[in-house]
Amino acid sequence: MCVRMPKTAFDPAKGPYAPKEWERGGRWYRETLKIQAWKDRLPQHNGKNGFSKKHLNNISIEYLDEFIAETCRGEWMHMKGCLCAIITLIINPLLVGIVMSFLVMMANVPFAVVQRYNRFRLLVLRKRRLREIRSAQLEQNAVTA
Helix, strand or coil, X not given: CCCCCCHHHHCCCCHHHCCCHHHHHHXXXXXXCCHHHCHHHCCCXXXXXXXXXXXXXXCCHHHHHHHHHHHXXXXXXXXXXXXXXXXXXXXXXHHHHHHHHHHHHHCCHHHHHXXXXXXHHHHHHHHHHHHHHHHHHHHHHHHHC
């Protein structure tokens, strides 16, 4: 479902994707969750013609915008997957529901957290690239003037 949703549904500045104050620009994930120690150990799945989020392939603004939107899409998908924990809890006997809900959460929350963390990093990179591009344009204009 999330693959068919328009990119406008995944605006990193709005709604659930917007940075929260407690995240402190992504530092909370590094300092509290020690995310850098475990994030690369999580498997990655790309659907057919999927967008690989394992490595940056380009640092153009367009590519970074696409990558940022994909982190929103991935976060959306994993957080919606967490809703299955509620359903699992409701339709199963209590003990089975608790165990299975825990497993559903463990299969989704770490991935959603990595998407949020990576989005902070990508937004910083995007901002830096925009500064570099503007600086290069100013230098070029100064040389040609």
